[in-house]
Amino acid sequence: MPSASSDVSDVSDSGDPVPSSLWRDRDFRRLWLGQTASQLGEHTGLVVIPLFAVLALDASASQLGALRAMGQAPILLLSLFVGAWVDRWRTRTVMVLTDAGRTFALGAAAVAGLFGLLGLPALFVLAFTVGTLSVFFDVAYQTSLVRLAHRDQLIRGNSALEGSRSAAQIGGPALGGALVSLLSAPIAVASSALFFALSFLSIRRIRRTESTPERPEHPEHQERPERPSRVWRRIHEGLRFVVGDPALRAVCLASAAFQFFFAAVMTVYLLFLPRELHLSGTTVGLALAATGPGALLGSVLAARLPHRFGYGPVLVTAAALGDGVFLCVPALHGSSAVTVAALLAVGFVFGAGGQLVNVAVMAVRQTVTPDGLQGRVAATITFVGMGLSPLGSLLGGFLAEEWGVRTGLLVTAAGMMLSPVVMALSPLARLGRTLPAAR
Template sequence: MPSPSPSASPPPSRLWRDRSFRRLWAGQTASQFGEHTAVVVLPLVAVVTLGAEAGQLGALRAASQAPMLLLSLLVGAWVDRWRTRTVMVAADAGRAVVLGAVAVAAFTGRLDLVSLAVAAVVVGTLSVFFDVAYQASAVRLVARDELVRANSALEGSRSAAQTGGPALGGVLVSLLSAPVAAASGAVFFAVSFLSVRGIRRAESVPRRAPGGSGVWSRVRDGWRFVVGDATLRAVCVASAACQFAFSAATTVYLLFLPRDLSLSGAGVGLV
């Protein structure tokens, strides 16, 4: 049997030579670390700085998660018609400003649980916009034959942030105090802002055809598609149950660990 010719080997990946993708990946990585750092920092601000009780902390956590439940479908339909770079840059700038405002309010004694809950809702809403936009951006910026590698790189960053972000947030609370840690979290979003802003490649934004379906019609079509598919329906139910239980347990941890076990912020983040 003749040996394969050199031309039969797959071409080397162009992904990491692509400046636009490198900027997207760096911005997404910084954004994910900022997002998952805030998951611990904002509740610890409530517990340590404001003395929040169990019900109040539960309400704060619910407020921060509500945008994902209530807005994801709408945001997906909207972002599909926008330039994703613009969406990501605006989301980063907004989250950096909000976390900076939380830190300033805490230092001046003007922060309360209501304003902290409002900040959590805004950060959660902007995070939904960013997360939907970066996934759409990868599809628009990367060639189809590089899309699997691109998604692997982006998901790797997200997984690293899910693991390391809470620990980093806890360490920042221990070393810098909760209000300063909130301001430090804004730095991640500022880095993401600068990185994503440097993407120069033009996007091919889908145009809405005359007489095409509106946002609500597209949301309904997507909902029917998922509900009508047995596999997707099972994945959604399992994911919802897992997230519900995990969020409940995390709320308990954020009260039990610092108050009953007297763990530092770093210890809470590590757990």
């Protein structure tokens, strides 16, 4: 692994916040700013596209489920190949190209919307395109910090990057909901494109030269495409490593359970808020944005709690509280101030618990994984953990249409509790205050 730049000094593995030496690193700041902008674009788009389908095109429950599944399908189809590919290229290059692609795709969609051409078929194409590019960006971004910082700075670096995601969760949904409700879908789509353009401009300024593990040694091979057999072999190496590591194997199973039912929950939730509770687009955006402040708190706590209580207890407790709070939502009725306050509280608790889990799990993965496998392991966990999301979205749409929105929400929220149960019964629950080294 390349060492961090000279202005990034080693720090002890304590519970302190991100050390100032890490923030003084210009390349880390550029990565942080680019990640923040990218997450703002993504979280704005995650609200804009479904809300436009529900409010402007009167999409049915099954259509909304299919639309969300279309955006999530690239995770299932491409994650493993992307991981094998990213391990052989500079993460900066991958992130810059995907930001440019998402900017162009959303900009084209905004123009199409201005001419009245942004119907359901166009939304399906847009969701799949942006989802595909996001798979590349997410795998590269999860690998990039390992190449910029020392291993004993990973938990703090991840806390900072996840904090930027928290800020995006605060601003993105609220902005997206307000723009769809007050202005128009094309303008809302254009706002996402602008955020990806800002991410492009920031990340392309990263100057540190990265090592690219396992690149071909002979110049004559560098221009040739990699043989399929070699790609599959590299994918198999990532899969074998994850399956052979008890902690990573448990991460995959818990993540798969959570992501499947969370995709189902969100499909029903996006129907429940405007149609059952009769909330406006702006209020829906605010309810979704409530996860942001909670996630921001979770990012801060993630730099401290695991070192005080142990990674295992923090993971299990945070997952149980964060996932379990959604069981309260089906009991809500009407659009009163009490209902809105309850939704904000649910989002806050869910965001805090989820962020604690995200930061701790990412630290576990990065710490136990050798440098040359970082991209493939990240992609494998993404593939297993989020690969079932399209099926979860379809299930949510089916349950809402067949059983009713309220019942569907209760069933899918109960399903999310499977994830903390898996964690509690796995080696993750026994992790202490320090993490094992890469094997």
